[in-house]
Amino acid sequence: METSFFGNFEHRNQITEGKHPNSQFYQSFLRLAKTVWLVHRLAFAFSxxxxxxxxxxxxxxxxxxxxxxxxxxxxxxxxxxxxxxxxxxxxxxxxxxxxxxxxxxxxxxxxxxxxx
Missing domain, CATH: 2.30.22 (Nucleotide Exchange Factor Grpe; Chain A, domain 2)
Structure with missing residues (x-):
């Protein structure tokens, strides 16, 4: 799937090396993941x-x-x-x-x- 999106494994190689790819796709994914995590934390903060x-x-x-x-x-x-x-x-x-x-x-x- 990765090669169909990007044509190569550059993203995987950068992440494996501990780096963050500077692509719109990766940055959007990080924002989405952070938002889901924050909503999850907020939901469990209520009693x-x-x-x-x-x-x-x-x-x-x-x-x-x-x-x-x-x-x-x-x-x-x-x-x-x-x-x-x-x-x-x-x-x-x-x-x-x-x-x-x-x-x-x-x-x-x-x-x-x-x-x-």
Missing amino acids: PTASIFQVRRGTRFSSACMESVVLGMELDENHLPAKVGFSVMPGFRVNAVVIKSQVYLEASEASMDLAV
Whole structure:
């Protein structure tokens, strides 16, 4: 996989030597890893600890615990809550506080037929 990304093993060799590659990919990976580590530390700092939840595909949208990344799609053409296509970011519960999960909502089959 490494050769398909970079064409060589330069990153691996630099890391093996204890160096840090100066590439955008590596720097982005480090920022992501640090952010995940900090969120993990923060979650366990609460008493009781924070819990994480993931919204499954096909779940009806609920504004109580979800936030759509595409505004205006919360209701389908029948004015019913739209369904989740996939989860972009998980949600968290800290005591009685809910940090909403970000979801991408899928268009219903009927609205897709109207677009054609």
